[in-house]
Every structure is written in structure tokens, then in C-alpha cells.
Amino acid sequence: MRERPIVHVAGPPGCGKTTFIESVLGATGRILIAARCVRDDTRRHARETAPKTHPELRRYRDAGASGTALFIFSASDIGSDAFFMTELMADYSQGVVLEGNNPLGYVDLSVFVAPPPAAGERLFVRRTRDRALEQRGRVDAIERLLCEPDGVPELLGEIVGGPIVEFARKSPKLMEDLRASLLAGIAAARKAPQPRATQYWATSDRYSGIEHAQLVVVNVRHDSERDAAEQLAADLVRLRKEEKLFNDVLSFRGSRTPITIVVANLAQPSDPGRRKALTRVRRAFRSKT
Numbered sequence: 001m002r003e004r005p006i007v008h009v010a011g012p013p014g015c016g017k018t019t020f021i022e023s024v025l026g027a028t029g030r031i032l033i034a035a036r037c038v039r040d041d042t043r044r045h046a047r048e049t050a051p052k053t054h055p056e057l058r059r060y061r062d063a064g065a066s067g068t069a070l071f072i073f074s075a076s077d078i079g080s081d082a083f084f085m086t087e088l089m090a091d092y093s094q095g096v097v098l099e100g101n102n103p104l105g106y107v108d109l110s111v112f113v114a115p116p117p118a119a120g121e122r123l124f125v126r127r128t129r130d131r132a133l134e135q136r137g138r139v140d141a142i143e144r145l146l147c148e149p150d151g152v153p154e155l156l157g158e159i160v161g162g163p164i165v166e167f168a169r170k171s172p173k174l175m176e177d178l179r180a181s182l183l184a185g186i187a188a189a190r191k192a193p194q195p196r197a198t199q200y201w202a203t204s205d206r207y208s209g210i211e212h213a214q215l216v217v218v219n220v221r222h223d224s225e226r227d228a229a230e231q232l233a234a235d236l237v238r239l240r241k242e243e244k245l246f247n248d249v250l251s252f253r254g255s256r257t258p259i260t261i262v263v264a265n266l267a268q269p270s271d272p273g274r275r276k277a278l279t280r281v282r283r284a285f286r287s288k289t
Helices: 017-027 055-063 131-146 151-159 162-169 172-191 223-238 244-249 272-288
Strands: 008-012 034-037 047-049 069-071 095-100 108-115 124-129 198-203 215-219 258-264
Touching: 008 017, 008 272, 017 034, 017 055, 017 095, 017 108, 017 272, 034 055, 034 151, 055 069, 055 215, 108 272, 131 151, 131 172, 198 244, 215 223, 215 272, 223 258, 258 272
Parallel strands: 008 095, 008 108, 034 069, 034 095, 108 215, 215 258
Antiparallel strands: 047 069, 124 198
16 A cells, blocks of 8 residues: 555635645645545445546646545544545555545644634634533433343443453353342432533534644635634634633643644635645645655
């Protein structure tokens, strides 16, 4: 399997993702292939096609992509070899650009193209977590599992692993005692005082995923949008500086590594923000090859 740098471009519909990819295809000086990726959890198997009339694929080809494909996948394909086994990935190239949903577990550069916020729209919003409802859901799920014939071993497997499960299976009485003890614990949990609802910070729906990007491009189409775009960029900087915001949005798995944030008119080749974003992409391609 060829080792090639992979850049993934995400963002809400109509934000300028394809426009950004067109600029990448024309500015790196490398042989690149491009795929439009769509997640569809109703599918049983991933599927690759290359329709000539597909609007994004046509734009990729016109911008210089040496190969293009539409890749449809489900949640079960994420992180698997499904995308790497496509005909597109069998083609020679010096880099790969993905648009849309990410079918891979890891990419070399994650890009989020964002629209400026509308009046009154915010990047981060306050939401309420119903902890009592969450607890009831966990208790109900465990109770349903314990009512199944093989429920106790399955639950033990999730908690302590295989060897203990095999030992417990050899003792039916031990299994029934465990089942009774766990069901008694569930009954006690239902009678216990319920935890209070709590509020937390979260990314608004339209910008979901921006918190994990390594490069954020706020695409402004008119000068009147620049103030709102600059505010969005400033709010994103706050994410890695304010402890409460960082813990709520990114939690303990989040990285405090500074990210590249630019405000740019992607339709203007001379725009300084656009040039800075492309420099970041070129660096990602160079670092892998």
C-alpha cells in the first residue's frame, strides 16, 4: 500500500469546501487524487463510483485531479481498509484529498471550511445534560442485558475481560448469584436520589467538528462578513485557552496544540488568508513525502 499524505476537508453545506479543494489541486504542484465521501449508515457495504456528471467530481477533474471517485460508506467502514481498497487508491498519486464525511480513522491534515456566523449565531452554545435520564438509560440497558440468557457473561466480558468470563461460565450457580446481585443493585439504583441536570458548553450544530480541525478557513464572500468571521476565529482561539470551554468541548482527549485559523475569500487567489491556508496544506504534503 502506497504511503501518501491525506487531507480531509469538512464543513457545512455551501460553505466553500469544493472551492477550497480546487485551490489545493491547482496550487501544490503534485499529482493528487480526490474523493467525495458520503456516510450512509443504511448501507451494508461501502461503494465506489465515478459518475461523470457528479458536480463535485467534475470540478475536481477540471481543477487538475488525476483521479476522482464518489465513496459511500457506513459507520462500520470507518477506520477499516474499505477506502484504501478502492480503484481510486490503486492509481498513482502523490497525495489524496477527501471532501465531506471522513471514512478514515486518521488523516495527515484535517481542514474545516466554515461560513461566517449569521446575526445572533454563536460558535459555542450552552446545553443541558439530563443526567437522570442518562443514568436511567444505562440502568435499563444493563437490565435488558441481564435478562438475556448469555447476558451475565457478556456484561462480565465488558468489565473484566475474557479469562474471568470463562471461569464464571463453568459455574451456573455463580452466574445466577451474580445475576441476582446485579439486579438487586439495579433496583437500588432506581430508588436512589436522581442526579441533577447540568449545563455544559458545546459546539453549535452548524459548526460541529470544527473543534477537531488542524486548519480552519472561515470563508468570506463579501467584506460585510469579515467582522463576524474574525469573531468566529477569536472564539475558536478561546477554545484552547479557557479551561471550562476546553474541558466541556474537547474533554481530556483534546489537544492544546495551536491550530491554524484564517479568514479568507476563497474565490480570490490573491487573498492573504487563502495563501496562508494553502501554505499549511503544502506543508502537510511535504512532511509526509
